[in-house]
Amino acid sequence: MASADFSPLLEPFQAGALALDNRVVMAPLTRSRSNPEGVPPSFAADYYAQRASAGLVISEATNISAQARGYDYTPGIWTDAQVASWRSVTDAVHRAGGLMLLQLWHTGRLSHPDLQPDKALPVSASAIRPRGQAFTAAGMKDYVTPRALDADEIDAVVEDYRHATLQSRKAGFDGVEIHSANNYLLEQFVRDSTNTRTDQYGGSIANRLRFPLKVVRAVVSAWEPGRVGIRISPVTPQPGGAALDSDVMATYGAYVSALSEFGLAYLHLVEGTTIGPRDVPQGIDLRALRRRFRGPYMANNGYTVQAGAAAIRQGNADLISFGRMYLANPDLVARIRQGGPFAPEAPKDTWYGGGREGYADWPALPKAA
Numbered sequence: 001m002a003s004a005d006f007s008p009l010l011e012p013f014q015a016g017a018l019a020l021d022n023r024v025v026m027a028p029l030t031r032s033r034s035n036p037e038g039v040p041p042s043f044a045a046d047y048y049a050q051r052a053s054a055g056l057v058i059s060e061a062t063n064i065s066a067q068a069r070g071y072d073y074t075p076g077i078w079t080d081a082q083v084a085s086w087r088s089v090t091d092a093v094h095r096a097g098g099l100m101l102l103q104l105w106h107t108g109r110l111s112h113p114d115l116q117p118d119k120a121l122p123v124s125a126s127a128i129r130p131r132g133q134a135f136t137a138a139g140m141k142d143y144v145t146p147r148a149l150d151a152d153e154i155d156a157v158v159e160d161y162r163h164a165t166l167q168s169r170k171a172g173f174d175g176v177e178i179h180s181a182n183n184y185l186l187e188q189f190v191r192d193s194t195n196t197r198t199d200q201y202g203g204s205i206a207n208r209l210r211f212p213l214k215v216v217r218a219v220v221s222a223w224e225p226g227r228v229g230i231r232i233s234p235v236t237p238q239p240g241g242a243a244l245d246s247d248v249m250a251t252y253g254a255y256v257s258a259l260s261e262f263g264l265a266y267l268h269l270v271e272g273t274t275i276g277p278r279d280v281p282q283g284i285d286l287r288a289l290r291r292r293f294r295g296p297y298m299a300n301n302g303y304t305v306q307a308g309a310a311a312i313r314q315g316n317a318d319l320i321s322f323g324r325m326y327l328a329n330p331d332l333v334a335r336i337r338q339g340g341p342f343a344p345e346a347p348k349d350t351w352y353g354g355g356r357e358g359y360a361d362w363p364a365l366p367k368a369a
Helices: 044-049 080-095 151-170 185-190 205-222 248-260 286-290 305-313 332-337
Strands: 013-015 018-020 024-026 056-063 100-105 133-136 139-142 175-180 228-232 266-270 297-300 319-322
Touching: 024 332, 044 080, 056 080, 080 100, 080 151, 100 151, 151 175, 151 205, 175 185, 175 205, 185 205, 185 248, 205 228, 205 248, 228 248, 248 266, 248 286, 266 286, 305 319
Parallel strands: 024 056, 024 319, 056 100, 100 175, 175 228, 228 266, 266 297, 297 319
Antiparallel strands: 013 018, 133 139
C-alpha cells in the first residue's frame, strides 16, 4: 500500500483524450543514443518499456526535420527509418500497459553548421548569437550567429511540425508534446530578447506569438487537441544564456491564454531554471500564469516524490513530470506505491551518449517487494 504522503501521485487522471493510470509523468530526457541518421537504438524499446508504469511517458526531444537538429545523436521523426524504430518503442510501451507521447523539437539557433544540412547556418527569429557550445560528432563547438528565418520560410517550418505529427501517428504514439521551452526555436520567437524582428513575426506580443500559435494550429489539425500537450519555460535562461522576456507576465500571460483556447491535453511548465534552481525572479507569478490555462497543469523541475504529492494534494498541479528521478528508477511508480526506496541520482557521465549501460540496465525492485 502506498505511503499516505505519496498517494495523490497514484490517482488516475484524464488529460484530454488520455486516460492516465496515475499522475506520474516521465519527463522528456535527452539521452543522445541515436545514430547519426537520427534513428533510435533497438534498446530504446527496453528503456522506455521499463518506465511504462508512469501514467504518461514523454519521449526525449525529437527533431522534426534535418534543420531542427541542435545536438548530435538525437532522434528524429521525419524519415521512414526513424518512424520504424520509434514504432518498436511504442509497441513495447503499449505491451507494458503504458501511454507515450513524442516531443516535437526544433532547436533553432541552438545548433551549429556541422549539424545542419549542407553546413548551413542555423535559423532563428533573429540573428542573435547564443552563448555556449553545441554538441557535435567532432566535440563541443562554439555556437555561431544564426540566420533569421525569412517570413516566407516560416510556413514551411510550420508544415514540418504538421508532418512530424502525422509521422508520430504512424509510429504508434498516443499523442505529441510541442516543445516550446528551453529557448529553442518557438521560444526564440516568443521572447523579445531573442526576437528583434520588425515584420509580422516581431515587435508586439501578438506578432511574436504568431509563429508559435501557427505551429499549435497545424499540430492540432493533424491530431485532435486532446492528444496534444505543450511545454513552456518562462523563466529559464538555459541553454544559450538567453535573457528573459522584458515583460514575462504580459507575454506569457497572452501566450497561455491563447493556448487555452485550443483545448489541449495539458500545459507543461518548467518552474524555474531548466535542470537548475526553482527560483523565480521578483514580480513573476507562475501560478498566475498557469491559472490562465483552462485545462490540466503539469508541473516540472526538480520535484521530489514528496513535493510532487504535496503539489497535487494542495491543488497546485494535476500532474508531475519527473526527469532525473527516472534515470535510475525505471519502476518509479512501484517505488512510490510502497514508499521507496529510491535509487540515488544516476551519475552525470551516463546521461548523454554511450550505449545500453547506464541507460536501459538500471535494476527494478525485486518482484517480491
